[in-house]
Amino acid sequence: MDTQQNTIMEKFKKLPADVQEAIFSIETADIIMKTGKENGLNIEQIGILGEETGNLMLGITRPNDFIEKITGQLKIDKIKARKIAETLNKQVFSKIRESLQKIHGHGVSAEKTAPTITPQTIKPRAYIDEEQPVRSSAETIQKKHPYIQGQDPYREPIN
Numbered sequence: 001m002d003t004q005q006n007t008i009m010e011k012f013k014k015l016p017a018d019v020q021e022a023i024f025s026i027e028t029a030d031i032i033m034k035t036g037k038e039n040g041l042n043i044e045q046i047g048i049l050g051e052e053t054g055n056l057m058l059g060i061t062r063p064n065d066f067i068e069k070i071t072g073q074l075k076i077d078k079i080k081a082r083k084i085a086e087t088l089n090k091q092v093f094s095k096i097r098e099s100l101q102k103i104h105g106h107g108v109s110a111e112k113t114a115p116t117i118t119p120q121t122i123k124p125r126a127y128i129d130e131e132q133p134v135r136s137s138a139e140t141i142q143k144k145h146p147y148i149q150g151q152d153p154y155r156e157p158i159n
Helices: 003-014 017-024 026-038 043-058 063-074 078-091 093-103 137-144
Strands: none
Touching (some): 017 026, 017 093, 026 043, 026 078, 043 063, 043 093, 063 078, 078 093
């Protein structure tokens, strides 16, 4: 075995049991095959998708880089790559999410990683100054547009 295979085997041995099981699961392979076929991938591309999925589960590919990786490796657009990633996320990664978070160095609970959103206060509109006269919209338009005042801005002056 070469050094790359040794590295992969060492990483595999350190994985939690549920991730090890998911990597070799027939169900995972079937999901990858089905997802690939549904998205118009050929058999070679489906094999590459399986490798990249395994790399994510091994901790070689970071979750944030997964869509970029499959976009480049499979030579597909980002929309299709995102759709594939969403399907795999729901059907494969969701089952081993906590273990994947440990592998990739994220917190175990989703509460720790979720951003906190604070509501913003709504500021009241400024009140209209009573000293200023309120103009109708017709008066405002007449002041802005010289054509309405009897002048045609597109016409040349006659001398």
